Amino acid sequence: MLIWNFVLxxxxxxxxxDFAVKNLVGGFVLGYFVLSLLASRGVVGSPRYxxxxxxxxxxxxxxxxxxxxANVRVARDVITPGIRSRPAIVAVPLEDLTDAEVTLxxxxxxxxxxxxxxxxxxxxxxxxxxxxxxxxxxxSRFVSSLKRGFEARVLEATR
Amino acid sequence: MRDAITVGLLAIGxxxxxxxxxxxxxxxxxxxxxxxxxxxxxxxxxCLMLAVAWHFGEIGVATRSLLVVLFxxxxxxxxxxxxxxxxYVTGVPLWQGTLRDDLAGKYDIAHHELEGVAKPxxxxxxx
Numbered sequence: 001m002l003i004w005n006f007v008l009x010x011x012x013x014x015x016x017x018d019f020a021v022k023n024l025v026g027g028f029v030l031g032y033f034v035l036s037l038l039a040s041r042g043v044v045g046s047p048r049y050x051x052x053x054x055x056x057x058x059x060x061x062x063x064x065x066x067x068x069x070a071n072v073r074v075a076r077d078v079i080t081p082g083i084r085s086r087p088a089i090v091a092v093p094l095e096d097l098t099d100a101e102v103t104l105x106x107x108x109x110x111x112x113x114x115x116x117x118x119x120x121x122x123x124x125x126x127x128x129x130x131x132x133x134x135x136x137x138x139x140s141r142f143v144s145s146l147k148r149g150f151e152a153r154v155l156e157a158t159r
Numbered sequence: 160m161r162d163a164i165t166v167g168l169l170a171i172g173x174x175x176x177x178x179x180x181x182x183x184x185x186x187x188x189x190x191x192x193x194x195x196x197x198x199x200x201x202x203x204x205x206c207l208m209l210a211v212a213w214h215f216g217e218i219g220v221a222t223r224s225l226l227v228v229l230f231x232x233x234x235x236x237x238x239x240x241x242x243x244x245x246x247y248v249t250g251v252p253l254w255q256g257t258l259r260d261d262l263a264g265k266y267d268i269a270h271h272e273l274e275g276v277a278k279p280x281x282x283x284x285x286x
Contacts, residue, residue, distance in 0.1 A: 074182070078181050089253075116239055118240065126276050134258050
């Protein structure tokens with residue numbers, strides 16, 4: 001399905017005779033809509049690819065908004081006098097994830113400002129996260145929000 | 160208009176890089192300083208590279224700046240993980256304002272093993 005999407009993208013660019021970035025992106029998006037239409041009628045391809053792309057896009061959007069919000073929060077603590085943050089190292093129990101999924105999750109946690117993954121336990125079931133500001137000193141709330149937000153979405157995008 | 164967006168992105172990127180440099184000086188312990196420094200890479204490098212891609216508007220430049228962002232995003236967390244682990248194992252002290260430390264006593268340094276937890280609430284509480 002991904003290959004078909006690229007083929008449609010190239011056809012679109014060939015029609016314009018111009019392989020510029022905007023045509024490539026436009027062709028890919030248009031090709032995706034054509035494919036999702038065809039897949040929903042059961043003509044060609046599988047709806048799995050369609051669903052997966054949608055999940056990955058929504059995951060990227062979710063991650064970028066988290067990134068922006070958290071960055072502003074860290075920035076505020078940097079410029080206001082005194083250290084108001086209450087840091088903590090919190091153990092987050094994980095579902096049974098594969099190596100790749102743990103890596104992806106730990107990477108995303110580190111990239112998000114305010115949280116940094118320190119280590120993963122040898123049995124891969126616990127992620128140790130350094131939190132810059134634990135809201136209200138309540139670790140269990142942080143754990144459940146990370147599990148519901150990042151972990152659930154990583155699983156959605158990879159499975 | 161085109162230049163305005165370039166300038167805006169450059170300004171945002173440099174401001175975040177500056178903020179993380181200030182954070183690096185101001186924050187009290189190694190882990191919080193690392194929080195400040197790894198964050199410069201996300202929004203700071205992201206915005207600067209986006210500005211480059213936008214300004215030149217060529218596919219060659221755009222793909223290369225995207226790759227720069229991608230590689231920084233791939234390598235920064237790995238580096239942060241290694242530095243943090245080395246620091247923790249060698250006993251770099253946490254700031255006294257740290258609320259809790261669930262890692263305490265979990266490392267088995269002789270065997271390079273790290274214990275997990277059964278339940279999240281059983282971690283050590285610090286005052």
